[in-house]
Amino acid sequence: MCLLIAVAAAIVFSVLFFVSKKNDGAENPKTSRLRKFTKPLFTTALAFWAAAIMWSVDGIANVLGGEPFLEISKEDSVLGVIVALCGAALFAVLALRNLKNHKE
Secondary structure, three states, rough: OHHHHHHHHHHHHHHHHHHHOOOOOOOOOOOOOHHHHHHHHHHHHHHHHHHHHHHHHHHHHHHHHOOOOOOOHHHHHHHHHHHHHEEEEEHHHHHHHHHHHHOO
């Protein structure tokens, strides 16, 4: 379940990154509020994709050991939510740092 949550979060942050990147060269600075968060969005998306790859490798190891690829349990769901919250916290810290650097 944590693999599914990590992939969902990676897709969300990747879409937000590409939307912010699309408006990166816009002449009007108010066209996209995401524009100033391009780097934090990219870093967070990369972290979620790395977690998804890690859990995919773990799933392959499970299959080779005779277990199912995905573990659907309450504990695994809680782990996925914790990882998603930590990723959101990573984005918040990076975004705040980015805003602080742009003000100076």
